[in-house]
């Protein structure tokens with residue numbers, strides 16, 4: 001699978017970071033050095049890597065830790081955000097002319113990149129969006145190209161316009177445009193000829209087509225397996241004929257990932273779609289955020305981080321922290337922290353999104369699910385909650401007030417055994433003692449990323 005090796009390396013770097021409760025600047029620098037190596041080995045453009053690492057470092061060093069995350073997780077969050085922005089942040093759609101006007105799209109690229117296949121794949125996408133599409137076969141040099149487009153067009157239920165291989169491609173394109181207008185199509189996709197390498201003749205032909213039929217979008221198809229070559233090809237095509245976007249094919253293969261991560265940063269042009277296989281349905285819209293989480297091997301962990309960000313009540317968290325510092329931890333706070341957790345969808349939802357949550361982000365690499373029975377844990381939480389709710393507010397703040405007869409009443413009220421009540425109180429006392437031993441909580445005050 002694409003990115004496997006890069007993913008694995010990055011996850012190893014993060015595993016080391018995650019284990020640490022506090023990070024020094026040196027920790028972060030060392031981790032980023034490894035990130036840099038991993039990216040270079042994945043064939044990401046050198047300048048892109050340099051800039052990337054610099055941005056992450058600058059942000060990490062100036063950053064406070066967000067509530068709900070530890071410093072290692074914070075660094076991962078920054079790496080992820082920078083990676084998303086490297087790939088363009090937003091998903092970019094292919095642009096169409098307004099209303100019923102015909103949109104002419106020209107597909108360009110080197111031979112073998114997957115142009116003809118992708119043309120048919122796109123036609124399927126447009127069709128499902130309700131656009132009436134015509135395909136034009138303008139690759140008159142590659143022997144089987146016209147036939148291939150016709151077969152694939154038929155599979156997609158989209159007509160193909162062709163004039164054999166003896167007519168100038170720009171003439172075919174012009175005639176195809178007339179045909180598209182006559183048949184009231186919304187879109188015309190022109191499949192053009194590629195060469196093994198970029199040459200002047202190919203570029204001249206593409207410019208001729210572009211001018212002959214007022215092309216609205218020029219889309220470059222590049223093979224992700226070719227790494228930095230794909231990036232260079234993109235730059236050259238953009239310089240010579242101007243491109244509006246890139247479709248990256250063969251991301252289902254064993255690509256190292258360099259092209260996906262560099263193209264946008266180097267050319268400024270968005271990746272529109274990703275080819276994920278030879279079948280005509282194997283074309284996926286390109287989502288920079290999803291791609292980044294895939295590269296980081298994080299699955300839905302990032303949505304969890306986002307959720308934490310949205311739901312953690314900053315004010316409550318601050319109060320909690322202050323109380324803890326003064327060693328005033330009480331059952332009210334216990335309830336508060338449980339309700340924060342519920343806001344995030346409860347224990348099972350958190351566990352589902354973040355395997356290994358219980359040990360920090362420790363077990364999440366490779367998506368291993370730790371052996372925790374979330375059902376039982378949630379029931380236990382509900383019982384604990386019921387017990388606390390059966391206490392008076394005064395008792396919640398000062399559990400020392402709980403005498404045996406009160407404990408019996410509370411057990412009854414919560415529908416639990418008195419032993420459960422005693423156990424909870426004991427656990428609570430232990431927790432308080434532990435906090436005292438830790439000498440208060442985070443006395444430093446500032447929740448910075450680094451110690452000292």
Ligand code: GDP
Nearest residue numbers: 111112113114115116117249250275276277278
């Ligand atoms: P063209 O010369 O640019 O028109 O390239 P083709 O469309 O003929 O594609 C070249 C080869 O790449 C064909 O065997 C396609 O099936 C294959 N191909 C195209 N896109 C993909 C993709 O996304 N994944 C995989 N695995 N193969 C692809």
